[in-house]
Amino acid sequence: MKKHIKDILRLLIVVILVLIFIFITNVRVVGYLKGSINTLYNNIEKKRILANIKDYDILETKHFIIRFDKEDKEVAYLTGEIAEKYYNVxxxxxxxxxxxxxxxxIYDDGNELLKNTRLNKQxxxxxxxxxxxxxxxSPKLWIKDTENFNMVYEKDGPIVHEFTHLIVDKITHGNYPMWLTEGIALYAEYKLTGFEWGKDIQYLDKVDIKSLDKNFYQLDQYIAYRKSFEVIxxxxxxxxxxxLKDILITLGEGNNLKSSTKAVLKINLYELK
Known part of the structure; x- marks a missing residue:
């Protein structure tokens, strides 16, 4: 009887080791896990942030729920108009x-924005x-051109950029490198609003795609963001x-970026200049 139990335990250990090996070596499993963790994390953080802003007012449009401090009522309505204008495109x-x-x-306090999004920035x-x-x-805190306030908020503001991040996140189930979503968001702004961020930034040749993929946060962020846009x-x-959309869909199936690019574009991504 004891020998039988030992045999079962040995079998279980072998099965567990095999599953661990498959998990570690199977890129798609890792991708799915990354997406699942991202979804869980987003849900947890979403509840935390919404609890922190429970006293904010609410404005609902056809496709958006806008939360704002009562001082930003006009900004909230303008935000809704811009968001709906670009939603379909x-x-x-x-x-x-x-x-x-x-x-x-919409935050009228920059410190609250940093706190809720867990950013450690100056x-x-x-x-x-x-x-x-x-x-x-709140654009009231950063737009100085009051005469052209609405236009500046629409063209230079973050709505299209951040909405693009949301869509990339949804399509890929959170399985994407940061440089990719930043490059795509900048590209969407460029195509849809005409705003081209960082076009005068130099020294882009000092950063390659492998560096973007492996060390994005260690790079000069201005160069990294612009290089990301150029690659996209x-x-x-x-x-x-x-x-590009096919690459996002392939990422959403649990593949990593290199294999997704190889499958869709038939190239080694790191060799792209």
């Missing part, structure tokens, strides 16, 4: 329409996609944006 660009309303939070970003939601710094634009110019 962004969704059509990616052939993806979210089944639920998208949440936008400056306030105008927009952050975090917790599955779009977090925006080049892929779209050469192969077409449809292929």
């Amino acid at each position: 962004v969704c059509k660009m990616f052939d993806y329409y979210n089944k639920e309303k998208n949440i936008i939070i 400056t306030y970003p105008v927009g952050v996609y975090y917790g599955g939601m779009i977090n925006i710094l 634009k080049k892929i779209s110019d050469i192969w077409g944006f449809e292929k």
Whole structure:
């Protein structure tokens, strides 16, 4: 009897070791796990942030739920107008329409934005996609051109950029490198609003795609963001944006970026100049 139990335990140990080996060596399993963890994390953080802003007012449009401090009522309505204006064109660009309303939070306090999105920065970003939601710094805090306030907010503001992050996250189930989503968000802004970020930034040749993929946060962020945009634009110019969408879909199936690019574009991504 004891020998039988020992045999069963040995078999279980072998099975567990085999499963661990398959898990470690199977790229798609790792990708699926990454996506599952991302979804769980987003849900947890979403609940935390919404609890922190429970006293914010609510404005609902056809596709968005906008949370805002009562001082930002006019900004909330303007945000809703801009978001709805670009909703269909962004969704059509990616052939993806979210089944639920998208949440936008407007902060009139930069420190609260940093705290809720867990950012450790000295400056306030105008927009952050975090917790599955779009977090925006009130444009009243960063737009100085009051005469052209609405136009500046639409063209230079973060709505299209952050909404693109949301869509990329949904399509890939969170299985993407940061440089890819940043490059795509900058490209969407460029194509849909005409705003081209960082076009005067130099020394892009000092950063290659492998560095973007492996060390994005260690790079000079201005160069890294611009290089990301250049890579995405080049892929779209050469192969077409449809292929970029195919890469996102392949990532969503649990594959990593190198294998996704190899499958869709038939190239080694790191060799792309």
